[in-house]
Amino acid sequence: MIEALKVWVINITIAIFFITAVEMILPDNNMKKYAKFVLGLMLIVVIINPIIKIFNKDFNFYSYTNKATSYMESSTAVTDIKKYKDINMLNTTENFKKNLEKQCIIDLEQSYPENKYNADIDIIYDDKKAVFNINKIEIGIVDKGVRNIRKIEINAKSVNASKRDILKGEQGDKIKRLLSSKFKISANIVTVYKLNL
Missing domain, CATH: 3.30.300.30 (ANL, C-terminal domain)
Structure with missing residues (x-):
């Protein structure tokens, strides 16, 4: 248990150093806020990963990210995004009217x-x-x-x-x-x- 806690603290420390280094080299433009958002999500994942494993021993964050990545790269994701965009534009047009x-x-x-x-x-x-x-x-x-x-x-x-x-x-x-x-x-x-x- 102490070894797992030690690994968790080391992972959080490494993530914070990595995030700080990336933020220092990012230029001051609109892209910086999106990069900070993604880096913040990474830190949250590093922090909650051991907590999730306490409740679900078979939880593997990387398998979920691989599934999400493969879905986003598939043609169904593009079709779904276009369908939702069209529905959203239709609703927006009707409300504007x-x-x-x-x-x-x-x-x-x-x-x-x-x-x-x-x-x-x-x-x-x-x-x-x-x-x-x-x-x-x-x-x-x-x-x-x-x-x-x-x-x-x-x-x-x-x-x-x-x-x-x-x-x-x-x-x-x-x-x-x-x-x-x-x-x-x-x-x-x-x-x-x-x-x-």
Whole structure:
């Protein structure tokens, strides 16, 4: 038991000397914090390795690291990483879209409180530039007062109730200008319409 304790203390001392030497030769840049993180993990492994062996005699840290390394080098790891990255980007895009729509409605209701608004924004993520691009903004205006009766078209095959009347006057233009200046986009991609509910 004393011999095992002696080996453990020697391993910790060697690890600390090694970590100190590596930190001294590292340049002061962004890479240093990542190197310190990895070196800290190495020190934790050296410290807890004998403690784990007390509870599990068959524990071999090197076999676990070899399994992890082989998994990271395999093609399944690359596929899994790409799958998780795609799912994460899809969720991020959806959350960004919802937040942008909420912010758009808040801005419109603060600037023009006489109406209620609905927003539908089409965005896409540009991988090369790592930015979100707004392709289209559609703003629906709902009057707070008396609502218009919906226009109903009756054909022999089906009944169609139009829910949108595009605004082309001053009201639509001022909303386009507000959103264009707020989001630094062209007013041409903003569509404003009366929403008949």
